[in-house]
Amino acid sequence: MSLPTSSRNPPAFVLVHGAWNGGWCWSRVAPLLRQAGHAVFTPTCTGMGERSHLLNNEIGPSTFIQDVINQIVWEDLHEVILVGHSFAGVIISGVADRIPERLKHLVYLDAFILESGVSTMDTLSEENQDRLKAAVDEAGGTVPVLPPPRPKSLNIIEPDDVAFVLDRLTPQPFRSYVEAVTLSNPHGNGIPAHYLHCTEPAFAAVAESDAWAQENTDWIRLPLAASHCAMVTAPTLLANTLLHIASEAE
Incomplete structure (x- = not known):
């Protein structure tokens, strides 16, 4: 299938990027978007990926939101198509809340949609909260972190894909999971949005967010025949989908 151009x-x-990842996770998708003529930016959040040396106790979701805002402002970007994967649904909602004038379209890729004042940890069962807290305690260190999960738990199973992510996943600052983001406006802040629901297989952790997207008549929900980390497991399919969204948004 050829990539659409404009x-x-x-x-x-x-x-x-989502939890435990960095800008590197888009390296299979970004070239395909650039091939179609788009400028593409893949910021890495503070304390993650190649910026893991900056890990500290002050990093929370507001830090990540500011990371993305700074990328957009310093690059003087306007009419941006802002894409957030998984945990980054929280981040792009925060960015849209603060700088809507810079954004053209939002894309939530199998992403979390949390109500204002609700943390990621708040959405988990008591059993899962206890499991994560135990993992943080076991990791030790001066900065509380969530150790990276096994790729299989993210539905990454093909050997090449596992090898691609295995040594690149980094611990997630625990504060980013337990600290809530306060939004001053409804989700998306009036910006047109798509929710891409990955179906092969469905990722249980985002089921409530997907249900919210289905009920929100102002958003377009599209199924994506890929696993949760589609930018790794189905980059061409994801790139084509993003390019079609971009062409519809023009």
């Missing part, structure tokens, strides 16, 4: 100046993509 004769107009296409909008820039800013692709935001």
Whole structure:
């Protein structure tokens, strides 16, 4: 399948990674979007990926939101298509809340949608909360972190895909899971949005967010025949989907 192209100046993509990842996770998708003429930015949040040396006790979701805002402002980007995977649904909601004038479209890729004042930890069962707290305690260290999960638990199972992520996943600052983001506006802040629901298989952790997207008549929900980490396991399918969203948004 060939990638769609446009004769107009296409909008820039800013692709935001989820928990335990970094900007590196988009390296299979970004070239395909650039091939179609888009500028693409893949910021890595503070304390993650190649910025893991900056890990500290002050890092929370507001830090990650500011990371993305700074990328957009310092690059002087406008009419951005902002994409957030998984945990980054929280981040792009925060960015949309603060700088809606810079954004053209939002894409939630199998992502969390949390009510204002609700943390990721608040959405988990008591059993899962206890399990995560135990993992933090076991990890030790001066900064509380969630150790990276096994790739299989993220539905990454093909040997090449496992090898790609295995040594790149980094611990997640625990504060980013237990600290809530306060939004001043409804989710999306009036910006057109798509929710991409990965179906092969469905990822249980985002089931409530997917249900919310289905009930929100202002958003477009699309199934994506890929596993949760589609940017790793189905990059061409994801790139094509993002490019079609971009063409519809023009």
